[in-house]
Amino acid sequence: MPEIPEIETVRYHLETKTKGKIIERVTVNRERSLNMPVRDFADLVTGQQIMNIRRRAKQIIIGLANEHSLVAHFMLEGYVRMFYYGEELIGRPSVLFSLNSGEELAFFKLNLGYIHLVPTTRLDAIPELAGLGPEPLDEGFTLDKFFELLAGRKGMIKPLLMDQEFIAGIGNVYSNETLFGSRIMPVRKVTQLADAERIKLYHCMRDILTKATQLGGVYEEKFASDDMLTGGFEQYLQVAYRTGQPCYVCGHLIETRKVAGRNAFYCPVCQK
Numbered sequence: 001m002p003e004i005p006e007i008e009t010v011r012y013h014l015e016t017k018t019k020g021k022i023i024e025r026v027t028v029n030r031e032r033s034l035n036m037p038v039r040d041f042a043d044l045v046t047g048q049q050i051m052n053i054r055r056r057a058k059q060i061i062i063g064l065a066n067e068h069s070l071v072a073h074f075m076l077e078g079y080v081r082m083f084y085y086g087e088e089l090i091g092r093p094s095v096l097f098s099l100n101s102g103e104e105l106a107f108f109k110l111n112l113g114y115i116h117l118v119p120t121t122r123l124d125a126i127p128e129l130a131g132l133g134p135e136p137l138d139e140g141f142t143l144d145k146f147f148e149l150l151a152g153r154k155g156m157i158k159p160l161l162m163d164q165e166f167i168a169g170i171g172n173v174y175s176n177e178t179l180f181g182s183r184i185m186p187v188r189k190v191t192q193l194a195d196a197e198r199i200k201l202y203h204c205m206r207d208i209l210t211k212a213t214q215l216g217g218v219y220e221e222k223f224a225s226d227d228m229l230t231g232g233f234e235q236y237l238q239v240a241y242r243t244g245q246p247c248y249v250c251g252h253l254i255e256t257r258k259v260a261g262r263n264a265f266y267c268p269v270c271q272k
């Protein structure tokens, strides 16, 4: 599932390639991805200019001129791809937006994901966005704030980092990478973490998310045929999906085990 760096990369592409353009036509092949009948959705979206593109947690928010916003969540498999004028549209998108400039913006595999249309003024109140924790890359997300959030928390650290109500936008890949960078085992109890480890965790989380965002994350699906950015962080992964391969720091083989139902990747020597 895409996390902050991957969704930020999508946001960047959408902003540079679609901002200011007008949605000329909507084609819906999977009505269940929407939160209203296709006809109502098409009526509200057709003819609208794309005003801005934002991200909240793992969701993309596309602001339209008529004070409505498209809120898209890709969940496990979904992705968006833009086809330039004259390029062949490959595959069957769940939802397709045809732009007045000739491009096609295709959202694929929204089997678990969605595109919901909501009034922009109500964004904060919708269930998709309400209750999310703070953004770890926000300026206001200080070390003090992180300490406050950890205080009183129990259980293992890895599932907590992935808890969207605790911190928004981190999933399996970046919780694993952050914990390796911090030299903390995924199963460690939050209450057992020393202050020095909490400080390291805070800085590692922000450094890794920042670097991964700058390098285009680890998404496999390119945004467009000329996209050279997406997936650029994959070669920097230290533990995620590296089971059985040597640790870059100590040479011991990376191991994996289920932690709270998800695959934890870790080095049993480097991480304590």
Ligand SMILES: [Zn+2]
Residues within 6 Å of the ligand: 247, 248, 249, 250, 251, 252, 267, 268, 269, 270, 271
């Ligand atoms: Zn190691």
